[in-house]
Amino acid sequence: MDEFIFGPTASDALRILEHRVLNLGLQHADRRQPRRPGPNDAVTIRVVAGSGTRVDCVTCYYTFDGSKPAGSRGRATNGQAIDLQRVETCWDSLTWGYQKHWEAAIPTAPEGTLVRYIISGWQDAGEEELFADWPDTRRSINHAVMAHFNGAPWEETLYSHPSGLTVFSYRVGHDTPPEWARDTLMYHLVVDRFYPGDGRGWHQTTDPGQPMGGTLDGVADKIGYLADLGIDSLWLSPVFESPSYHGYNVTDYYRVADRLGGGAALRRLVDEAHRRGIRVILDLVCNHVSDQHPLFVNARGSRSSPYRDWFYFRDDLPHGYLTFFDVAAMPEINLGHPGARAMMLD
Numbered sequence: 001m002d003e004f005i006f007g008p009t010a011s012d013a014l015r016i017l018e019h020r021v022l023n024l025g026l027q028h029a030d031r032r033q034p035r036r037p038g039p040n041d042a043v044t045i046r047v048v049a050g051s052g053t054r055v056d057c058v059t060c061y062y063t064f065d066g067s068k069p070a071g072s073r074g075r076a077t078n079g080q081a082i083d084l085q086r087v088e089t090c091w092d093s094l095t096w097g098y099q100k101h102w103e104a105a106i107p108t109a110p111e112g113t114l115v116r117y118i119i120s121g122w123q124d125a126g127e128e129e130l131f132a133d134w135p136d137t138r139r140s141i142n143h144a145v146m147a148h149f150n151g152a153p154w155e156e157t158l159y160s161h162p163s164g165l166t167v168f169s170y171r172v173g174h175d176t177p178p179e180w181a182r183d184t185l186m187y188h189l190v191v192d193r194f195y196p197g198d199g200r201g202w203h204q205t206t207d208p209g210q211p212m213g214g215t216l217d218g219v220a221d222k223i224g225y226l227a228d229l230g231i232d233s234l235w236l237s238p239v240f241e242s243p244s245y246h247g248y249n250v251t252d253y254y255r256v257a258d259r260l261g262g263g264a265a266l267r268r269l270v271d272e273a274h275r276r277g278i279r280v281i282l283d284l285v286c287n288h289v290s291d292q293h294p295l296f297v298n299a300r301g302s303r304s305s306p307y308r309d310w311f312y313f314r315d316d317l318p319h320g321y322l323t324f325f326d327v328a329a330m331p332e333i334n335l336g337h338p339g340a341r342a343m344m345l346d
Helices: 012-022 136-148 218-222 223-228 262-275 294-301 337-345
Strands: 043-049 055-063 070-071 075-078 080-083 086-094 096-108 115-122 128-130 169-170 188-189 232-234 252-256 279-282 327-331
Touching: 043 055, 043 115, 055 070, 055 075, 055 096, 070 115, 075 080, 080 096, 096 115, 218 223, 218 232, 218 262, 223 262, 252 262, 262 279
Parallel strands: 188 232, 232 279
Antiparallel strands: 043 096, 055 080, 055 115, 070 075, 086 096, 115 128, 115 169
């Protein structure tokens, strides 16, 4: 069965393309060990300077107080600075050049500390300073994939992070999964496609781009069937208000979609699941919203909107703003903005 796989690894050509993008510029890509440090652990970070990227020095600027680190050419203006050492040089055939690997260890920090850091590299004789991750890998991969599908040169899709740099972070001692998740048997379902509910029929079953009528009551009506499968956790597709059947472009995070049955139906499902020892997990989309979300509509309508900086508006982008995988209906949220971040955390 020849089915389309969504994403940057859908084919051999795209997997090679992803590798090439991930190995250009100065890339950290969260390469750090240990992944979940305790209060007695120094954290080793690694940066890769891709082929064609020349740097003589690499420095990490970090803070332990939650503030944004800052610095330039080895001197910290907020927080502390630590130099990285070159530890390895290796050949990469797909980018046809040598990669240089740099490492340093961020010192230990007390339990609960939020460590934030940025990384930069530069040449002794040059003026340009590169901040990892550059090019902005995730977005560049998304746009490179779309260029590939459209037959355009993928190199033209590379661009730096709209805010100029990427701030990395980890929390000491708290970034651990819950114990129950280690051995859980999880069942994921798209609510609209599962079951309309006892006594109800499907709206339609021929157009996969339109709602078909599945509801939260329908999931609750089938909870016995799900329990008989032996599952102990149930992962639902997004249940919040959204103009799409799948719900991944949200217009209201505080309201369960009426077409799925609303808040009462979600409460019934949770109660029925808990009665059988089944946990319910809600899919929360934090990367982007719907282009019909009131805040985005406001931001798009005026350059002076107080929400303008909550998104990435750029005239050189195909839709005029940054999106998830070039989908115009899914504008990305600038979670680097305090207001946007507070909204999503709330």
